[in-house]
Amino acid sequence: MNALPSPSQYPPPERSPRRQPRRGGSAPAHRRAAQPGARSHPYRQRALELGAKLGVNAIAILAATSGLCRLVPFYLSRDGALQQLESEVSGLESRVDALQTEFRTHFDPANGVNTMRETTGRLSPNQRYLFLPGEAETVPGEGRGTAPSDAPSEPGEMTP
Helix, strand or coil: CCCCCCHHHCCCCCCCCCCCCCCCCCCCHHHHHCCCCCCCCCCHHHHHHHHHHHHHHHHHHHHHHHHHHHHHHHHHHHHHHHHHHHHHHHHHHHHHHHHHHHHHHHCCHHHHHHHHHHHHCCCCCCCCCCCCCCCCEECCCCCCEECCCCCCCCCCCCCC
């Protein structure tokens, strides 16, 4: 756009000196109107250049507007997809935190014996279950009651 010089860099149009009117008779009217070397408007070149610049700029504006009209719906769809993914990520982050807490609880070496007792219901070899007759017993860690028919027949006997 700056490759063409601005109108202020052009020299002013040259004007030819005025001719003195002929004395004695002038040419007929049909000859005066159709002179082949008649000079055009002095600012015609500048006007054409300005029109060309405006035309090129109008085409550039139309191209930019067309591109934006195509990109806006694409942007809005991607923005919606991004918001959906962000909501899923926030939900998964809370789930990951819960799973990490559970993992630390189950694989903590200092708490291994208690974790084993809670998850399997087994005791260490030097411990035994104590069952009192007439009560419904529960095995620690299993979370379910044992019916009296499932209870060991002898007080010192352990269940599998």
